[in-house]
Amino acid sequence: MDDLKLAGISKEKKHTVIEINGIKIGKDFVVIAGPCSVESEEQTLKTAVAVKKAGADMLRGGAFKPRTSPYAFQGLGIEGFKILEKARKETGLPIVTEVIDARDVSWVCEYADVIQIGARNMQNYALLKEVGKLKKPVLLKRGMHSTLSEWLNCAEYILAEGNPNVILCERGIKTFETYTRNTLDLSIVPAAKEVTHLPIFVDPSHGTGKLSLIESMTYASIFAGADGIMLEVHIEPETAMSDSDQQLRPEDFEKIMNKIKKLKQSYDTIVVEEIG
Amino acid sequence: MDDLKLAGISKEKKHTVIEINGIKIGKDFVVIAGPCSVESEEQTLKTAVAVKKAGADMLRGGAFKPRTSPYAFQGLGIEGFKILEKARKETGLPIVTEVIDARDVSWVCEYADVIQIGARNMQNYALLKEVGKLKKPVLLKRGMHSTLSEWLNCAEYILAEGNPNVILCERGIKTFETYTRNTLDLSIVPAAKEVTHLPIFVDPSHGTGKLSLIESMTYASIFAGADGIMLEVHIEPETAMSDSDQQLRPEDFEKIMNKIKKLKQSYDTIVVEEIG
């Protein structure tokens, strides 16, 4: 990787561990779950309670939604963040939520435990630099057109400003295949692990865009070596205001959570133990 | 194009013409030329004078440079804009320059005649909305991963805020081919023309990333039906602080300009006349 000169990465060799409310990202296997969008208090709280009960570690939910069309639902904004605050209070789950404008970073930080930078904004350098000035953990999604090297350089934009708490998240890349919404690139997980110390998550919901493929891609992600998973869950997916084809019902998420726990144990026993 | 519901476009059917200092974009064939980055007063003024003399209509030059690596030259910022202002004063050429942060839009407008949104920021919706609030013309580059539909939806973000002065610019997409830096998609020119009334430019410098291919792709763009061309020119390309492999020398640019004028006449006489 000749074109990758990453001071932030060469400076510290140890695998990064980010602690949030006792959850150790980069050490524990962490599940982030929740709706694509915060649509209402009822929808968000019910989903939050359900994913907490099923065993999720953190709650995701977008109050700012970067949508392809300007006429699509753009998120509830400040009202959405207040709903997320209630959900955190009620469930104790830390909040992962997206920021799409550098001007919103400081105040959103009061509501967010992890700031998400979406795929479309991966190379929004103004935004990267802004979140780099904080210590707040940042979940940096891979751009749908981004090589590993370009992605890590974006992480470096954040590290270079002084924020070491970056979590990578693979979410599928654009290819010619049309059966899936994106092509989930699981090989990027071990690839990233061999050139960086940053934790890496997988988002099989966006990565496939297809409900029927999410379960197996979740399990495969564990064995690709991911540090965690991000899943979209909605109490009533068919009424969702965005991504209705890829949000799990709480009962299905619960079944998957049960298997994730057992599979993680298999992974630790069979794969890691024998490496160690 | 089922997924394309563009009120801004359906509202006005007439081909958009944007007038800047007597130049009619969407009617005249317009050549934007200049360095990738504003590096110094001398470099910028000399290049500006040279491209003006060769027949360019507008001057390009980046004062904010979105670079893959945070350690690469990031542009001169405000100092760069002041240099561009001098170049405009000296040559009379209107200025095309990039903004990468919504917070800079208002003050950069005092220096820019056309605001450029780069490929990496095509889906930076906060930035699109900000430039949508002005009447200042916006040159919107195609994202390197963007379908025609996604691109036009980004244009619509600007139109929907009230700014009708959008110019599209094809600059190459990401494919598996490695001989060129990007794959220049010239078929997007007539494709865009059949679904939108917006003018469309081509940038063969970024589109190929290879000096030896720029000339023929420039001529091909004219016959693909482009409304204009954007070319990188540098007085001393080998010392350029960015994109040194794809910037033309002024003398080569001048030769190309001479042919562009003649070829545009051939295009109008042979292709357009017989259509009309």
Added chain:
Amino acid sequence: MDDLKLAGISKEKKHTVIEINGIKIGKDFVVIAGPCSVESEEQTLKTAVAVKKAGADMLRGGAFKPRTSPYAFQGLGIEGFKILEKARKETGLPIVTEVIDARDVSWVCEYADVIQIGARNMQNYALLKEVGKLKKPVLLKRGMHSTLSEWLNCAEYILAEGNPNVILCERGIKTFETYTRNTLDLSIVPAAKEVTHLPIFVDPSHGTGKLSLIESMTYASIFAGADGIMLEVHIEPETAMSDSDQQLRPEDFEKIMNKIKKLKQSYDTIVVEEIG
């Protein structure tokens, strides 16, 4: 192009010219036109007469059709070749037709003036070696997933067997864009010209898959520096057994031919002359 060690190409530096019935491929600008498939004697002869009248230099027409589905029309086979023979007799146009099986190469050569290797068979090395044993000109289409280097290596498979008469043909590559059937890569034309002496054609019919884009891509190809063009023409496109969305009517082809001639003259006068 480090991975390209092409003895066939390094051996002979001179631009290859292939003469067929007085037509000089690699010197003259050559237009190959005709139906996607040979469907019947009437359809083929009428189309052949029409394209001849309009000024085409050679006749294309498939008797073996490599189709995505095994249940789609697979071509008339030997019957089709006999129809092509009649068309050649009646119009004097040399025949360009595809072979998809090494076992058919020898006998098809009696009907074909140029053997076409289709995109799907670009890396069918058994077939390449077989046509390499002849002197019959071979039109080698670029695989839809092929880099320039891989493509030229396939040409080299033919050259290495002793057949120097290879014509390259760009026909669009697979990308994420769905507005067009393929993404026509015109920059491959000057790119190929800087690393090989072989003539290169463009096929805007397959390259775009969209009738409305063919005309401008044809003109753009001339100015990209192509040595010729291949266009699908059908007397009644709406009834065509294959590719009905991308075949021109004879009257539209004739209008395009008239402009091609004038544009080629512009190209020679304005672009080439000044280079020479």
Added chain:
Amino acid sequence: MDDLKLAGISKEKKHTVIEINGIKIGKDFVVIAGPCSVESEEQTLKTAVAVKKAGADMLRGGAFKPRTSPYAFQGLGIEGFKILEKARKETGLPIVTEVIDARDVSWVCEYADVIQIGARNMQNYALLKEVGKLKKPVLLKRGMHSTLSEWLNCAEYILAEGNPNVILCERGIKTFETYTRNTLDLSIVPAAKEVTHLPIFVDPSHGTGKLSLIESMTYASIFAGADGIMLEVHIEPETAMSDSDQQLRPEDFEKIMNKIKKLKQSYDTIVVEEIG
């Protein structure tokens, strides 16, 4: 999948099971291992004995090698098949080997237990039809540019001729990413399973082209639901005549085999059991 009309698949709904020497492909989890190329008797026999000892079910090895360059090693041909025959005799392992020319299908069948169609020949319809006339199992690799629909249509070419014994094999697709040789698309495994009854394998060796990524992609494939795996193993990878960067040493393969067995048990207990 509107464009997929596959009689062979709609005719028989039951999951296909193909029995070879007591190995049940589509039921058991099957590991195919061996060198990229058959290079010599010693290299092949030693590797065969080693992979047998480690627990492989079948032996792979190419006697015909489709190589990008005509000057690269093209395989030992008939001599190679005789070596494979000895390896089968000595180890009892069934042989998986590639055919690249329809003319060789009948005689190669005497040496092969499974005929492999490589990625470059996925749409070599003459070859597909030829192997369709037999009952010999066919391992059909996905073309590096092929959508699921196009791939399944190629399988259908074989089924339509009367051979129901088709095994799919994902081996990576071409994308813009350059860190890996190809992008392994594991989501195609559950995707294929929801539209066809055919068994599907994964080839992480070609799929990544990088030794360091093969192990985790192998484990991930099991949990994506693959019916088997194909791995390149060479007694001395650094001297290999092809693919030297992606062939495992026998001792590393053995460690992976041990984990595969345990992981397959986890998969059956945790994932499948709870589904059943």
